[in-house]
Amino acid sequence: MAKSILHKADSRGKADHGWLRSFHTFSFASYHNPDRVHFGALRVLNDDRVDGGQGFGEHPHNNMEIISIPLKGELKHRDNMGNEGIIKPGEIQVMSAGTGIYHSEFNNMSNEATEFLQIWVFPNKRNVDPRYDQAKLHYQQQPNQLEQILSPNPEEQGVWIHQHAWFHIGLLENGNSTEYTLKDPANNGVYIFVLNGSVRIGDQVLDKRDGYGLWETERFTLEATADAEILLMEVPMEIQ
Incomplete structure (x- = not known):
């Protein structure tokens, strides 16, 4: 029987630095909850809003492994590997920090807030050469299906990381459903994060910014109870 854990949006840690307002699904910086340190290899899921x-x-x-997914506005990136650019909604950015990387992230707009997800995943290889990549996403033009946006393999769709993990994102219109089958059900679980709207998984209804972890299952069905935008993060449950 599947195991699960529910993290309601209003139960997350909060930080308000004036220019930055952040919600922490898992322990981060001054927010520490011993029951919410990580979900398997998923270490950080921060929902950030940065002023202009x-x-x-x-x-x-x-x-x-550090993943950024812009939700609103523009995020300017610069690092010590010589990468510099702008990432926008409809894109995903990844960095393998490995032996060490320095970078900065700024709101590229002066008079409008930028919102993005900052996600950290424990790697399965240590001290690799640092690397950077980004890719465009297409799920907004393809509703009612899931788009793979991250995997362990450079040959697969989306960006890749040093971990046995797969991320998918999708828009589900009200009343529509889709099934997700785990790539590695013997070892992995899935953390579902609702960006907008609401979905039902079994008897559990998830609303905007709710998180729900599932493991010891092979597949599950997501049904939109309102127009919904969802992010699925399949990760190993044991940290290597």
Whole structure:
């Protein structure tokens, strides 16, 4: 029988630095909840809002897979590998921090807030060469199906990371449903995060910004109870 864990939107950790307002699904910075440190290899799921012209100055990371998904506005990225550019909604960015990387992220607009998801996944290989990539997403033009946006393999659709993980995103119109089959049901679980709207999984209804982890299952069905935008993160349940 499948196991599950529910994290309602209003139960998340909160941080308000004025220019930055962030909600933490898992323990992060000054928010620590011993029952919510990670979901398998999924370590951080931050829902960030950055004021116009503000952002994160240059700072280091190492031995972590870092994924950014813009939801609104424009995010300007710069790192010590020479990468510099703008990422917007409809795109995904990934960094393998590996042996170490320095980067900065700023709202590229001066008078409008930027919103994005900051996601960290534990890698299955340590001290790899740092790398950067980004890709365009197409799910908004293809409703009622899931688009793969991340995998362990460079040959697969979307970006890739050093972990046995797959991410999918999709729009479900009210009353429509889709089934998700785990790539590795013996070892992985899935964390479902509702970006907008509401969905039902079995008897559980999830609303905007709710999170729901499922494991020890092979597949499940998502049914939209209102027009919904959903992110699915399949990750190993044991950290290597």
